[in-house]
Amino acid sequence: MDNKLLTIDVSHGTTHDGPGMRTTVFVKGCPLHCVWCQNPESIGRDNGVWWSFRDCIGCLSCVKVCRTNALSAGDAGIVIDRDLCVNCGDCADVCPSSAMSLQGREYGLEELLSDVLRYRHYYNEFGGGVTCSGGEPLLQSDFITEFFRRLKKENITTALDTCGFAPRERIGSVLQFTDYVLYDLKLFDSGMHKKYTGVPNELILENLLYIADSLRSSGGVKELWIRTPLIPGVTATEENIRSIGRFIAENIPDVLTRWELCAFNGICAAKYEKMGLKWPFNGQGAMAEEDIAPLRKTALEAVPASKLSITGMIRPGNGKDA
Amino acid sequence: MDGVQLPFVPKIEQSERIKVLEARNQELSLSGLRQFGTYGDHRCWLNIGPFPYMDKLPSQIEGYRMDCEQWGADFECMLDYTEPHIYPCETIVGEIYWEIGCVRPCTVDQAPNAAEIREKLDKALALGGLPDAYGHTCPDMEIILNEGFDNILARIRKYKKLYTELKNTRKSTVLSGMEHVCLGCIHYIERYAALAEKMMQETNDTDEKARFAKIAECCRNIAHKAPESFYEAAQLLQFSILFDRSIGHGNGYGRMDQYMMPFYRKGIDDGTLTRKEAREYIAEIYMKLRGQFFSFSGRLPDGSDATNEMSWVALEAYDLIGDYNNLGVMWHSDIDPEFFDYACDVISRHGESLPVLINWEHMYDAEVRSGITPEDAYNVVYSGCQWFCIPGKEWCGHDTSWVNTLMVFERALSRGASDGVNDFETLYSYYTEELHRTMKAFQEAEAAVDRVRGDVRPEMFTSIISHGPIERGLDMVAPRGVDYQYSALNIAGLPNVADSFTALKNLVFDKKQYSLKEVAEACKNDWADNEIMRQRFLNQPKYGNDLPEPDAMFVRVCDTMQEVAESYYNQRGGQPMRPSLYSFMRHVEARNDVGATPDGRHKGDVFAQGINPQQGAPRRGLVSMANSSCAPDMRKFQGGSIQVDIQPKFFDGKEERYKYISNFAKAFFKSGGMQLNIHIMDLKKLEDAIEHPEKPEYRNLVVRVTGYCARFITMSQEYQRDFVSRMNYESMN
Known part of the structure; x- marks a missing residue:
């Protein structure tokens, strides 16, 4: 088993990653590179640094300490040359204001368990539990399997939020101890899928059928949720929603608990800035009800209203800081 | 989420009568008559100017005497010259315009040993402590509701006679004072009866005649006897609270749902009362008063849930008006889940942190841990802010005593730097030593005050409806006046002390990036x-x-505070000091009393409020903040509340908002939490209200400042700003 789990965040009190109030463990490392990724720091499997304009006091301690000259002071702040950076973390250590920080944090199993078990009463009262999300949890499936096994022993429910792009045995291993599977179907056309996420989707669709079979053969899994991010001009087309809906209706209507359409918002833009990356949807506002309505109607051709949910609708100005 | 609107539209319809009363209530607050310094409309008496009959006061005629007899005579005189008024639509009457401090000096400066007391107080103050205790105790309202004034007066006279025969002048003098107090109350109520009779004669309106007749009959009866109906009980409750408030500070008034329930049951059973009428009587009391504290639920002596129909009625009364400041629901693991959900629903709709939610199990345990018998501890009530006590049996000088631990810390840091301390434990031992110095000075100053407290500033009305003072011939603030007399103290700055120690431990002692001297200098x-x-x-x-x-x-700094405080005993029966993890407004008021601190705080920045983390410190969200506050064993302390200030956005896309509050509160309490003050308030509206207090929609904007609530626009700008800069949550994570 991996000794440590590399995470970007362990967030307590989440309400959008499975039923009730939960702790969501966001792991680091993902085989997909979705252009709209809400957690761009979760993609890379190395624990690199990033820099926050908001917290920087301009002391340049980081530039001075860098041994590979990967850092320089540019017009818009500190510039990180990713080719030169060796992820040593010295700059994060020396930064007085935590403006420069490591994107990830490693947890040992016992440490992570003791952190999440302190929220037991919240899980109980809200009917929640622990979700592993990402990044892609299945990249660290040995750790997740053991983590989930221990949680089940403590009578805490588990949810796996996955993109599905993983070898089947890894899925099988984690599924033994998983109550809820939150499964992403982003784009039905495999070519488009490759274009926007970096990988084709055949394996993802096959794995979904495998999970559906394991639900049918009782197993431990209680519920299967499909999640589709609504990305303007990419996934948020009637054609894409119709195709995904058809696939669901033809293959998994019996085991589907919920199909969630996650409305686009740009609240991750600050994270792209911290990464020194360009947010490709700059200027794209949050989705409004009129953008959602036709997609909802299309989705309802495939699933009953009781199984469809729209999440992530926010009011203008409700952006949380990254 | 548009349930939180201003002005608030209550779930229960207001009758025309209640609307008229609510309009007057708002007017009283906004006109400044209830203004209490910078705190907002927190005053329970209407400030119409100085007492105009100073020359009638016994202390003016005879010259000031530092004794309870003259205190009582002045109190009687003050009530005697309080003119009765009956306003349109009201059925619950009575107001006060002065408190004892307005007519008679009640400070230790009157004592013969004033200079000695001042010197000791100054010394304690210089060391970061002030034993200046008042209030937030709780009389036992069952005594007045069950006995009525005549019986109480008879008891006073009986013991006065006894102590006179025994030639214990000190005690008979106290009882003479109580007699004056009792007579003043009786006459005050009789004047209301007379006024109602007069107004009845003067009107031709049949409805008005009936209203005045009802008031007159009620007042005639309860001026002397125990009440017979719910209405009479409610009116006597109102009068009693006014008399109690006339001694000059806020108290708790116990478990209204318990002591009003027999009257309610009787009225409902014999058909003389409806739930709506009961709700409106209670709402009238709420509108008449500021800064009173009632509590509901908790457990009965057999351990069962105490929630009853009256708990609902009392909470509905607040729901009806959405304008009152202090109610507490005492949660325990067997509380009626529907009632608890209703309480959370009220919070979610009004957003005013009402009721506050308190962990009854912890209050009970804290009382038993302090040496209160389990039989008495079952009666524990929330008595305001974060306090709790046993009605009629406990006077702990709750409320205004305080210790500023940052001043203590500052001395330890300065000593440590000049001594060149190079290990953390030595520095921490300096802090403990300095805390002992402060507590010793605190104890000595309090002892000096305690020698004269019962004579200089007795709390005589509270005393006559408590257990012991009449029989013992002692005011309840005097040593052994009531059974339980710990010394409660507000502790300010503990989160800052803890964070300062953490930073020093890491950067000075572990990483050795800085010397202690450099830090102290900086x-x-x-x-x-x-x-x-x-x-x-x-x-x-x-x-x-x-x-x-x-x-x-x-946890370590909290435990140190508790261990050090509890090693000091007071002069009131030798009971220990008991710290409360709460700072009232000291976190704002004392911000210039210390310099910058190693938690990165600038000089002049406000401290953390009580047990709440320093502003800006929580970065992992609401539930993580809540979990931190559960880290200390709260049973060791005299309470401690966390403020949960939620933005309306929190509830975006969520249905059944009360469930979030209810589930959150239950999980919090089961995790060891003590008290939740939950606000739901739009920060933008508050900011706008600072700039535009004249806008009509802000007239009824009530916020929980700390232990009390006030209309936002009546608070000073400094407190308004402190309020809006507090941590606000838009989601649980």
């Missing part, structure tokens, strides 16, 4: 030219994020 200079260093200290792990290291440090 703090002394308010981090001038040392922003890099300040940022490093500011960015050390902080209490409030559910992180093991800083939370363990917080």
